[in-house]
Amino acid sequence: MHTLMVADDHPLFREAIAAVIEAGLPGSRLLEAESLGEALRRAEACDELDLVLLDLGLPDSEGLEGLRVLRDTLPWLPVAILSADQERRTILDAINLGAVGYIPKSTPRRDLLAALNQLLEGQLYLPPDIMRRPPPPRPPPVPEQSSPSLRLHELTDKQLEVLLRLRHGASNKVIARELAIAETTVKSHVSAILHKLGVPGRVQAILAVGEADLEGLLAERHGVSP
Structure with a gap:
């Protein structure tokens, strides 16, 4: 059905994601990686990969750097962030860098499955309350490029x-x-x-x-x- 990857250095969390996918997305395949380097190697070797769930705390990347590397190396690959960080600025920065979604690790199992289905259908996913928080200050305008x-x-x-x-x-x-x-x-x-x-x-x-x-x-x- 689908092929997903979870890139997270905590085995128990990867097991939890595997259980959600096995129960809610029958027939789907889950690849696992415990570092950014391993995620890159496995993604490059898998033509059928539909979605990567990327943690921001991998041992060989810091913050959104892992997302930047994945976007630069494999721009065709949909990447969603799966993180305990729920700061609005981090979430919006991830989307601006090309992430297709942002899922907090505190997301309940049923909502997590709904988020995965939404992402696999090609839609953007953001935490439900993100737009209810006060927006950050707007950056100064930049010269407009060609439309x-x-x-x-x-x-x-x-x-x-x-x-x-x-x-x-x-x-x-x-x-x-x-x-x-x-x-x-x-x-x-x-x-x-x-x-x-x-x-x-x-x-x-x-x-x-x-x-x-x-x-x-x-x-x-x-x-x-x-």
Whole structure:
């Protein structure tokens, strides 16, 4: 069904995650890693990996550095943070760096399973109370770069088709099946899309294109009415 990885240096916590997945996601496969280095090696060797659950306290990375390394090395790979740190700033920084979700370790079992299902469906997951907390001070404005919507014209037809399905919440596996291409090819397209749009992750790509008429752009290129 799905292949997930939990990267956490506490064996008991990995066992707890394994129990949740075995009971709530039957048929799914769980890989385990106790360090960032091991997580990278196992992720690079597994083409079927759908989601990584990353702890912020791994012995060979500090804070969000592990997320940065994973995003830089495997930009196609969905990564969610699983941490005891519930600071709003940390959560928002993780999302800005390209994480597809943030799950506190205190999350009840039923809510954890719901979060995993949401993430595997291609949706963003945040703790329910995060938006109820006072927002942090807004950073000073920065000079505006070229709009991601303008960069859509840099995408190939196939990349537009992949982006369209990303916006609908499709996983790499689903996109590969619908477009009749290899999953590794989908991953390459996702990496290229993120690079061309100048965003760190899938969620940010979806937000960047907003309500852009991707279908219309594809139709225009092929000289047909949308």
